[in-house]
Amino acid sequence: MAALSLDGSNPDVSLLRDINGLAKHAPRWLDRVMVAVGDYGLILLMVLLVGWCWWRVARRGGAEAPAAVAGVVWAVLAGSVALLLNVPLRNFVDRPRPFVDHQGLDVLVKGRTDFSFVSDHATVTMAVAVGVFLVSRAWGLTGIAVALAEGFCRVYMGVQYPTDVLGGFALGTAVALLLAPLALALLTPLMTAVAGSRVGGLVRAPQAAGRAAARRGEPYPEPTAVDKDLAA
Known part of the structure; x- marks a missing residue:
């Protein structure tokens, strides 16, 4: 991997220079935005996406809710597992950051001395995204x-x-897909047990609301388009 990175004519380095070259011609404020987005912003957006998906599947209720919530929980755990697996992988590959071997790059974040392959940010975000996709195609996409x-951004x-x-991306996808059957087999009974406990609202929030509405003589809320997608 290190030998590949030393050849400035290879497609990997050429694409690196093409994309990073955009930073050289961009205004400084845009570079600062890209750093904020690439380091923290998109990770935060993914957290919000997972939280929203959890709320939607819990709000939907029904017998499928524990399994759906288990899928959301697995999406979070998949990101954590993939990140842990990346630690020995990075040390084994031992690939320096691109600015170590290639001069002239516009490095927007200084002080990165750890290894480059594979990207933690790409691994975590893709693992979580694929995990969410197993629950909802729309939110997964x-x-x-x-x-x-x-x-x-990286x-x-x-x-x-x-x-x-x-x-x-490959590591995150592999973890989320290959370990999903075992993870869901363990998490679904757990979420079912949580649904019957005092904190069951975290898994089946709308059921209590539906019973309250029934006592008031009101119809149970119809599922939304997102709810139907989550049920698919």
Whole structure:
């Protein structure tokens, strides 16, 4: 991997220079925005997306709610597991950051001395996005778009090769998909038990609201388009 990065004519380095070259011609305020977005903003957006998806599946209620909430919980855990697996992987590959081997890059974030392959940010965001996709296609595709934007930002900032990002996407996707059957087999009974406990509102919030509405003689709320998508 290190030998590949030393060849400035290879596609990985060429694409790195093309994307990072945009930063050289951009105003400084835009570079600062890209750093804020690439380091923290898109991660926060993914957290909000997961929280929103959790709220929607819990609000929907029904017998499927525990399984759906288990899927959302797995999305979060998938990001954590993928990040942990990346620690030994980065040390094994031992690839320096691109600015170590290539002069002339516009590095927007200084002081990064850890290894480059694979990208933590790309790994976590894609793992969570694919986990959400298993629950809801619509919100999962939104999450995948966020992950792709994260990967672009990392290369734009000059701190990651494109293959670092692609490797992160592959690792995150593999963890979220391959471990999902086992994770959901364990998490679904747990969420079902939580649904019957005093904190069951975290899993089946609308059921209590539906019973209260029934006592008042009001109809149970109809599912929204998002709810139908989450049920798909």
